[in-house]
Amino acid sequence: MTEMAINEPAALALENVGKRFGSVIALSDVSMRVPKNQVTCVLGDNGAGKSTLIKILSGVHTPSEGELFVNGQATTFHSPREALDMGIATVFQDLATVPLMAVWRNFYLGNEPTRGVWPFKGLRTKYAKESCKAELAEMGIDIRDTEQPVGTLSGGERQAVSIARAVHFGANVLILDEPTSALGVKQSGVVLKHIRNAAESGVSVVFITHNPHHAYLVGDNFYLLNRGQMMAEYTKDNVSREELVKAMAGGAELDALAHELGAKG
Amino acid sequence: MSTAMAVDERVNKVSPLTRIMRRPEIGALMGALVVYIFFAVADQTGTFFSLDGTARWTDVASTYGIIAVAVALLMIGGEFDLSSGVMIGSSGLFAGLLITEYGLGVWPSILLTFVFAAGIGFTNGWLVVTTGLPSFIVTLAMFFSLRGINLGVTKLLTDTVRVAGVDENPDGTPRAGYESAKAVFASDFSPYSFRIAVVWWLALTVVATLVLTRTRFGNWIYAVGGDANAARNVGVPVRRTKIMLFMYVSMSSCLVGIISLMRLKSMQAGQGVTQEFIFIIAAVVGGCLLTGGYGSAIGGTIGAAIIGMAFIGIAYAQWNTDWTWLFLGLILFVAVLTNSLIRRRFQGARK
Numbered sequence: 001m002t003e004m005a006i007n008e009p010a011a012l013a014l015e016n017v018g019k020r021f022g023s024v025i026a027l028s029d030v031s032m033r034v035p036k037n038q039v040t041c042v043l044g045d046n047g048a049g050k051s052t053l054i055k056i057l058s059g060v061h062t063p064s065e066g067e068l069f070v071n072g073q074a075t076t077f078h079s080p081r082e083a084l085d086m087g088i089a090t091v092f093q094d095l096a097t098v099p100l101m102a103v104w105r106n107f108y109l110g111n112e113p114t115r116g117v118w119p120f121k122g123l124r125t126k127y128a129k130e131s132c133k134a135e136l137a138e139m140g141i142d143i144r145d146t147e148q149p150v151g152t153l154s155g156g157e158r159q160a161v162s163i164a165r166a167v168h169f170g171a172n173v174l175i176l177d178e179p180t181s182a183l184g185v186k187q188s189g190v191v192l193k194h195i196r197n198a199a200e201s202g203v204s205v206v207f208i209t210h211n212p213h214h215a216y217l218v219g220d221n222f223y224l225l226n227r228g229q230m231m232a233e234y235t236k237d238n239v240s241r242e243e244l245v246k247a248m249a250g251g252a253e254l255d256a257l258a259h260e261l262g263a264k265g
Numbered sequence: 266m267s268t269a270m271a272v273d274e275r276v277n278k279v280s281p282l283t284r285i286m287r288r289p290e291i292g293a294l295m296g297a298l299v300v301y302i303f304f305a306v307a308d309q310t311g312t313f314f315s316l317d318g319t320a321r322w323t324d325v326a327s328t329y330g331i332i333a334v335a336v337a338l339l340m341i342g343g344e345f346d347l348s349s350g351v352m353i354g355s356s357g358l359f360a361g362l363l364i365t366e367y368g369l370g371v372w373p374s375i376l377l378t379f380v381f382a383a384g385i386g387f388t389n390g391w392l393v394v395t396t397g398l399p400s401f402i403v404t405l406a407m408f409f410s411l412r413g414i415n416l417g418v419t420k421l422l423t424d425t426v427r428v429a430g431v432d433e434n435p436d437g438t439p440r441a442g443y444e445s446a447k448a449v450f451a452s453d454f455s456p457y458s459f460r461i462a463v464v465w466w467l468a469l470t471v472v473a474t475l476v477l478t479r480t481r482f483g484n485w486i487y488a489v490g491g492d493a494n495a496a497r498n499v500g501v502p503v504r505r506t507k508i509m510l511f512m513y514v515s516m517s518s519c520l521v522g523i524i525s526l527m528r529l530k531s532m533q534a535g536q537g538v539t540q541e542f543i544f545i546i547a548a549v550v551g552g553c554l555l556t557g558g559y560g561s562a563i564g565g566t567i568g569a570a571i572i573g574m575a576f577i578g579i580a581y582a583q584w585n586t587d588w589t590w591l592f593l594g595l596i597l598f599v600a601v602l603t604n605s606l607i608r609r610r611f612q613g614a615r616k
Contacts (some may be wrong), residue, residue, distance in 0.1 A: 058498075084500045092498055098491035100558040101484075109488050110500035112481040122479045165499075 009072030156187025304578025326573025343557030491558025
């Protein structure tokens with residue numbers, strides 16, 4: 001995988017990255033590329049190292065070994081803020097919004113529109129409420145009352161708001177941590193649509209999931225992570241959905257899964 | 266899912282009543298009315314309702330309220346400060362000792378005391394965000410440390426447990442700057458005897474409310490208390506926000522310490538101790554969630570008003586003032602119960 005490293009710079013790339021926590025090896029020798037304006041899926045079961053991978057990409061952890069490249073430049077993040085400043089936004093599974101806060105306050109959290117000079121620098125509350133509603137509507141999310149706490153939204157709506165927020169604030173790279181895992185079929189569909197829209201509007205997306213069906217619907221490239229190592233790499237052209245599911249499930253579990261899928265028709 | 270539909274059928278129209286009932290301080294406001302009427306009726310002296318009576322209870326409420334508003338903001342930010350009471354004494358002693366023992370001018374001493382209080386608040390906040398220990402423990406340690414220091418240093422320097430003589434030089438002449446400082450911190454509006462502390466209290470309530478609802482920093486306060494992880498992930502400076510809140514609490518305790526010092530012209534080493542829970546009661550009665558992320562500055566103010574009314578009202582009703590604590594205990598419980606019922610009734614999924 002290393003030979004493809006930096007010919008045409010990827011939006012985000014890892015090279016031979018490893019991460020240890022004491023004696024635990026969470027990731028070892030992981031390389032991947034996130035090409036611009038594409039959806040790159042990272043598939044892995046529980047304990048595969050997905051969370052650690054996300055935290056390295058988003059600046060929460062620094063890798064123990066190997067390097068991280070942003071647009072071909074070797075970079076080290078010391079905090080999520082540094083990653084954000086480089087246009088890398090992460091939507092964490094449960095940690096993306098503050099449930100007790102109004103939708104508009106969440107939408108602008110960390111990027112609040114203000115006017116005036118300190119100490120009279122105020123929030124542009126009216127503008128924020130209206131533009132939040134308009135921005136969300138533009139991305140196909142109809143929130144009736146932006147004053148309602150995010151905690152009253154459904155899981156899908158919350159994910160959609162988080163994605164819309166990241167895209168609105170100029171994310172070049174959007175990292176999504178299991179955005180569909182807690183959602184119903186229909187809500188998942190809506191979130192997947194937002195993922196595709198984001199990629200088409202020029203954002204490079206890293207979509208982390210354990211669901212190969214969801215990944216195949218929106219992904220351009222697929223990485224398979226297992227036990228802290230990158231097991232395989234596919235592009236949409238050279239893999240079918242069945243192959244992806246099979247690779248993801250692996251040997252012994254396959255029959256049971258095939259049976260389950262068969263039963264679903 | 267609402268996205269595919271022009272009109273979201275799952276959202277009810279929200280009535281104006283429900284909107285009002287959603288305010289965090291609504292329970293406290295209704296409670297304040299009940300308490301006010303209760304003491305107006307129970308009053309044996311006929312003064313509770315009068316301007317004089319109002320001046321009395323707002324006086325008590327003001328020194329509680331100045332700190333309760335800060336404690337409310339800190340609580341919204343998800344933290345506690347148990348050293349807020351003892352800081353009144355520490356600040357008063359610090360300023361008093363600078364003036365009397367070291368002969369520093371009154372105003373420079375007051376300024377230095379605010380810097381000292383900011384430093385204590387910074388220490389509280391820095392320790393909390395750096396060690397990751399609960400603020401309950403960190404500020405409890407600060408509380409006892411300061412309590413010891415207050416007594417130890419005062420005894421060491423004055424051989425007594427109080428600092429006195431802030432208004433006069435040792436030779437009996439008036440101390441320069443005392444009158445002007447007294448005018449700012451401890452004057453009253455004759456003939457009604459409303460104290461200037463009430464102005465400080467109300468002004469700080471307004472400022473805190475504006476900061477909380479109309480600034481970025483206010484947005485961050487709700488965010489760090491509601492979900493510090495989510496806040497950090499979207500780039501909110503969680504550590505800085507929390508440290509600044511701790512500094513605000515310490516400095517508001519300092520303001521009350523200076524007000525007391527200017528009023529009494531002296532300061533006891535034990536001043537302020539045990540008051541820390543009164544501020545927390547005021548904030549909680551005012552609708553702040555103990556778990557953070559929810560509440561209002563005005564709630565702290567209403568909570569302080571209820572406590573002020575209770576202290577003065579019980580005296581005017583000519584009951585034994587020992588019962589004040591029982592009353593505060595009941596008020597706290599009933600208020601929190603009512604608040605949580607209101608929240609459940611009007612807010613659905615809110616925690």
